[in-house]
Amino acid sequence: MFKVFWSVLHRDLLLAMRRRTDVLTTLFFFVIVVSLFPLGVGTEHAVLRVLGPGVVWVAALLASMLALERLFAADYEDGTLEQLLLTDQPLVLLTLAKVTAHWLLTGLPLVLIAPLVGMQYRLTDTAVAVMMVSLLLGTPVLSLIGAIGAALTLGLRGGGILLALLILPLYIPVLVYGAGAVTVGALAFGDARPYLTLLAAFLVAALALAPFASSAALRISIE
């Protein structure tokens, strides 16, 4: 069973490594969006420090959502997805593997780039640390929930904008606690613990439930 998981994961990562620009596009989108805000609202340190957590998290939401379109699309177009559905392996596991690959390619880079973004917003060192942990816990939830939307909008005209409409409202809890953790944890890491614990709880719940919903959605979209 784990072999199936690994082989799908390995395949998706290999495919992505052959086309590295796709991964970098998401990352640069994130960096550009975050860099635009100081130009729009002014570069006063006090303002930036207040806006920073929210802006970074909203940018992370948008970046992960834009990347979702590619989660199943390529496999859907060339028929691989249909073959995956026809195998006798549990679809939940296959979906989970695809989502994991997607997170490793789009979520993890955001976590790693966070210190750089934190510098732009003059965040304190502890705030940057909290931001990295919160992104580490929160972005997988975004990928897991987003996969449901990506599966539902598979192959539709105007799928991208529709996906945004469906998924962004569901991202709210992650946004609230992710950005809240960074704001609260600006002085001491321990202050952010309740927020981070709740994010971890979201992650566990999403891991347990979301793959079932997205594999059900895949079955609906491909009949």
Add this chain to the structure above:
Amino acid sequence: MTLSWSRFASPATFYPLAGRLIPVFWVLAAALILLAFYWGFFETPDQLGGSNAQKGYYRIIFIHVGTAWMSMWLYGMLVLWAAVGLVFKTRLSFMMANAIAPTGAIFTFLALWTGAIWGRPSWGTYWDWDPRLTSELILFFLYVGYIALHSAIDDSRRADRAASLLAIVGLVMVPVIFWSINCPDPNQCAALHQRSGLGKVDGNILFAMLTMTLGFWMYSFATTLMRLRGIILTREAETTWVQDLLRSEGRPA
């Protein structure tokens, strides 16, 4: 006589039944809403509260509370029918869910709109990020998402099932969203909506409010059934019973 639960699950048998029920619900809706308007305007006090009294404008709650309740209730019903459709694979359930959605969206919008009008004189602002306001806004987004997804898919079978799954996911997320915006830290924000209970409300006001809600409920039945009849006719246009029906009414098929 045995009562068959699935008898009215067929669009062909439900269509005439809905046609008979619609006028009943319209009459009930009109009667209840008119009674509630009368009671709300003439049988309730002109002012509420002590030091900072609310004048006549408080009367918007008769509409506001009813629409807010209905918006939530109808989302629950939408999800119920969507789930029934997914489990029992009945076409009519999906059509029902589909017919409920616009009415629910309208009630959600009205709750937000009347709330804004009420909020301006009493809170001094049309909008604030109070948990209940924000949740209602997100409920509105969920309705819009359901309608948008359904109308984006041409194949009606896929549209029904995809939108139903989305509605169910939305229902799971609503409490999470509500509790996440419900002030994680009470020092940072306070809810503008005060804690309230039906027992604390003046009897006449409560009567007008509940009657209005009941009227809205009947209105929802009437409009949903009307929309449902339209959906049934569109989807079943090729079947013989619709052709027969059109012919008997003397309309070109």
